[in-house]
Amino acid sequence: MNISWQNVKSIYTREINNYFNTAIGYVFLLIFSLFINFLFLYLPNFWDVNSISMENFFSWMRIVYLFLIPAITMRLWSEEKKTGTIEVLLTLPYQTLETILGKYLSALSFLGFALGSTIFIPIFLGTIGSPDWMLIAGGYIGLILLGASYIALGLLISWYTQDQIIALLITIAVCFLFFIMGYPPFLQFMGFLSPIISFISVSWHFDSLARGMLDTRDIIFFISFILLFLYLNYHSIENKK
Amino acid sequence: MIQVENLSKSFNNISAVKNINFKINKGEIVGLLGPNGAGKTTTMRMLTGFYKPTSGNITINGLSVENQRIDVQKMIGYLPENSALYTDMLVCDYLYFIASAFQLDNSIYQKNLDYAVSATGIEKYYYRPISQLSKGYKQRVGIAATLIHDPLILILDEPTSGLDPNQIIEIQKLIIKLAENKTIILSTHILNEIENTCKRAIIISEGTIVLDEPLTNLNALKKGGFKFHIMFSGKINNVADVLKKELSIDDVQLLSDNVHDTKLTLTTSEHVGEKIYECAVKNNWPLKELFAEKESLENIFHSLTGGKS
Numbered sequence: 104m105n106i107s108w109q110n111v112k113s114i115y116t117r118e119i120n121n122y123f124n125t126a127i128g129y130v131f132l133l134i135f136s137l138f139i140n141f142l143f144l145y146l147p148n149f150w151d152v153n154s155i156s157m158e159n160f161f162s163w164m165r166i167v168y169l170f171l172i173p174a175i176t177m178r179l180w181s182e183e184k185k186t187g188t189i190e191v192l193l194t195l196p197y198q199t200l201e202t203i204l205g206k207y208l209s210a211l212s213f214l215g216f217a218l219g220s221t222i223f224i225p226i227f228l229g230t231i232g233s234p235d236w237m238l239i240a241g242g243y244i245g246l247i248l249l250g251a252s253y254i255a256l257g258l259l260i261s262w263y264t265q266d267q268i269i270a271l272l273i274t275i276a277v278c279f280l281f282f283i284m285g286y287p288p289f290l291q292f293m294g295f296l297s298p299i300i301s302f303i304s305v306s307w308h309f310d311s312l313a314r315g316m317l318d319t320r321d322i323i324f325f326i327s328f329i330l331l332f333l334y335l336n337y338h339s340i341e342n343k344k
Numbered sequence: 345m346i347q348v349e350n351l352s353k354s355f356n357n358i359s360a361v362k363n364i365n366f367k368i369n370k371g372e373i374v375g376l377l378g379p380n381g382a383g384k385t386t387t388m389r390m391l392t393g394f395y396k397p398t399s400g401n402i403t404i405n406g407l408s409v410e411n412q413r414i415d416v417q418k419m420i421g422y423l424p425e426n427s428a429l430y431t432d433m434l435v436c437d438y439l440y441f442i443a444s445a446f447q448l449d450n451s452i453y454q455k456n457l458d459y460a461v462s463a464t465g466i467e468k469y470y471y472r473p474i475s476q477l478s479k480g481y482k483q484r485v486g487i488a489a490t491l492i493h494d495p496l497i498l499i500l501d502e503p504t505s506g507l508d509p510n511q512i513i514e515i516q517k518l519i520i521k522l523a524e525n526k527t528i529i530l531s532t533h534i535l536n537e538i539e540n541t542c543k544r545a546i547i548i549s550e551g552t553i554v555l556d557e558p559l560t561n562l563n564a565l566k567k568g569g570f571k572f573h574i575m576f577s578g579k580i581n582n583v584a585d586v587l588k589k590e591l592s593i594d595d596v597q598l599l600s601d602n603v604h605d606t607k608l609t610l611t612t613s614e615h616v617g618e619k620i621y622e623c624a625v626k627n628n629w630p631l632k633e634l635f636a637e638k639e640s641l642e643n644i645f646h647s648l649t650g651g652k653s
Contacts, residue, residue, distance in 0.1 A: 113444040117430070124432040187428030191489075194392040194424075195445035196417040 106204070110197050114205020115212075118179070122213050135171065136220035139164075143224050155232035160224060161242040161313045165249070165306060169282060172250055173274035175213050176257025177267045179206050184265040199340050203333060207258055214250045218243070238315040245312030248325035252305055253278050255332035262339050281305045345370045345527055346391070346497065351400035353386050360386040362551040363400070370496075373523040375542035376531040377645060383551040384531040385425055388501050391529070392422045404497065418446060421490030425501040427483045431475040435466060435485055438474060439492055446493040453492075460491040463518060480511035487518065498522060500530040504537060516540050535645055547645060572610040572620060575633035580606045583629065590623050591616055605632060 122128035143160050183189040192202060228234040257274040264270050283289045285304030290297040301307050305328065308321040346368040353361040361383040368374055376384045389395040391402060393413040402409040409416045430438055439460070443453050461467055464484040469477060474485060483503065490498055503519065504512040512534075519528060519541050532538060538545050539559065547555040576583065583606055584598045595611040610620070617636055624631040 107447075109447060110445065113441065117433075117441050120437075121430075121432055186431070187424060187426055188430055189428075190389070190394055190422075190424040191428055191430075191442075194394050194417060194420070194422045195442065196414045197445060198414065 106198065106201055110201040111204045111208070114197065114202055115209050118206050118209030119212055122209070128213070131174070132216055132220060135217050139167065139221050140223060142167075143221075155228050155234045157224060157228065157234070157239050157242055158313070160221075161246065164246055165282065165309060168246075168250060168253060169275055169278050171217065172214070172253035172278060173257055173271045175210050175217075176254055176261055176274060177270040178261070179210060179258050180261040181264050181267050181270045185267075193340070199337055203258070203336050203340070207254060207333060210254045210258065211251055214247075214254065218246060218250070235315065238313075241315040241317055242313045244317065245309045245321075248312070248322065249305055249309045252325050252328045252332075255329045255336075256281070259332050259336045259339065262336055285310070345372075345405060346529075347401075347403045348387075348391075349401045349403075351387070351390060351402060352398045353383075353390060353395060354398045359551050361390070361397075364548070364551070364553050366546060366553065366556055368527060368529065370527055371523075371525075372544060373519070373528040373530075373542050374544045374546060375538035376529060376546050376548060377533075377535070377538055378531075378548035380533075382548040384548055385501055386551075387548065388422075388499050388529070388531060391499055392420055393417055418493070419496045421493065421495035421498045423486045423490050423498075423500045423503055426505065427486035427503075429474050429482055429486060429489075431473070434471060434473055435477075436470050438485065439489060442489045443492045448493060452494075456492050456494050459494075460488040463491065463521065464488040465514075480507050480514075483507060483511070483515065487515070491522070496527060498526050498528045498530075500528065502531055502533070504532065504534065512537070570612055570615055571637045572612070572617065573633070573635050573637065574608045574610060574620060574631075576606045576624070577630040577632045578605065579603055580629055584608060586627060587620070587623060591619055 139160075142163055143157075180189070183192060193199075225234065225239050228239075253274075256277060257270070260274045260277065261267075261270045264273070281304060283304075283306070285301045285307030290301055293300045302324075305325075308324045311318055311321050346366075348364060348366050351361060351364050352359065364383075364387065376387065378384050386395065390397050391404075391409065393409050393416060396410060404416045405419060407416050407419075430441070433441065439457060443457070448456065461470060464487050466481060466484050466488055469481055469485075474482065477485065483506075487500070487503065490500070500519070504515050507515060516537060519530065522528065523541070530537075530541070542559060544558045545555065546553055579601050583601070584596045587608070587610065588594060588596050591610075591612075593610060593612050593616070597609045599607040599609060601607075610616070615636060617634065620634060621631065623629075
């Protein structure tokens with residue numbers, strides 16, 4: 104299958120404009136930015152600890168992501184189905200994969216804007232002290248990979264419903280499941296399966312990156328996770344036809 | 345140009361389209377008619393590659409829709425039912441987005457755009473948000489989008505649905521104009537629309553084709569046919585048999601006979617009103633009512649689709 108990147112770009116442009124064609128996209132980013140910067144400055148212990156780090160910020164972002172990413176992905180397919188534009192889109196001469204990639208990359212870019220709005224935090228830390236930049240870089244790489252994984256998952260879930268709210272709620276629930284799978288309170292019920300369950304938990308791999316350890320196994324895990332859900336999305340569309 | 349062979353489509357083991365066959369030649373304008381749920385939209389969706397057939401083949405210009413979907417879609421302009429559009433976009437951005445899928449050269453795009461915008465009469469609305477347009481203008485934008493790549497084939501699913509009478513006439517005129525150099529398939533519930541715009545009608549009922557005729561044949565059928573509604577006072581025995589025998593007509597149907605009245609219908613190619621009257625006088629039947637109804641496309645549609653709506 105030959106992918107035309109020009110076609111991917113057409114879909115991408117339409118989708119990214121869709122986020123910003125109304126005030127909702129801007130308001131969403133503004134609220135996120137204010138909330139996250141506020142949260143960071145008023146996080147417990149930030150002003151009390153002696154070291155300057157973003158550890159607490161990355162911990163909180165894992166929770167924020169459970170709501171942020173589903174909100175970004177919920178409309179990607181479901182809105183097209185509800186309004187009937189799915190018929191316009193899927194009868195244009197695009198490969199199914201081009202359409203999926205266009206939508207996926209637009210959501211990823213929107214996440215990029217959201218993460219970009221947190222850049223003042225490391226800049227602020229740099230001005231008041233000497234943070235561990237490797238740790239910060241690792242954390243951001245982890246956030247990008249975690250977000251990219253959740254987006255692939257959310258995109259697939261959005262395909263299965265016409266209702267954005269249902270897409271949002273199911274995505275929150277499934278992301279939450281992948282999130283808690285790596286934690287001891289959950290794993291203690293899994294018995295001999297717990298090593299496998301913890302391995303497929305996104306939080307387990309994210310924690311590793313957020314500690315500044317750039318392990319290729321974690322990166323391969325996230326890339327595999329993304330590819331798997333994009334493939335399932337492709338398969339779902341082709342089967343639905 | 346379009347060849348459909350043994351085409352079927354099922355959803356969860358429920359057949360929407362059952363083994364249909366038809367062929368449409370270049371330059372034809374064909375109306376797809378049928379009651380709701382007959383399989384018109386499903387057929388159109390298969391023609392455009394939106395659905396894959398459960399069985400059967402569709403070839404367009406020698407290319408298989410299933411195996412060469414992208415090449416086929418480049419030849420088709422498709423207006424889905426209810427003219428779904430991206431309402432968050434401006435008209436100009438929407439047309440550009442649709443055109444970008446066909447990777448047209450800029451000069452060709454400009455030429456096609458000028459034609460599409462002027463043919464559909466949306467010049468004044470070109471920079472407007474689609475969400476602010478009336479239903480009629482949204483429909484026009486949808487049609488303009490189907491023309492943006494100057495396709496060989498137009499597939500229009502209920503193009504006049506929800507429009508007011510003036511808008512319907514305008515869209516019909518536009519379709520006739522487009523038919524000068526394109527092959528067009530349109531679906532509709534409005535029989536008048538088929539008579540006004542099409543040269544051939546395919547009537548679908550319960551997923552099968554029940555009629556596929558040029559409009560000229562249907563018109564001949566209409567002009568030649570009469571349906572007589574007859575009512576006599578009181579119960580008359582053997583009235584249908586006597587009428588059949590004396591008028592040499594087979595299609596006589598007894599609808600009811602009771603102490604109050606006897607009702608019949610009689611279908612024939614000639615006007616036999618006088619003969620029915622003479623027969624009634626001769627047999628001393630108290631004729632209460634007699635009127636002739638000209639066979640219309642509605643009647644043909646009604647009888648072929650079993651009266652489903």
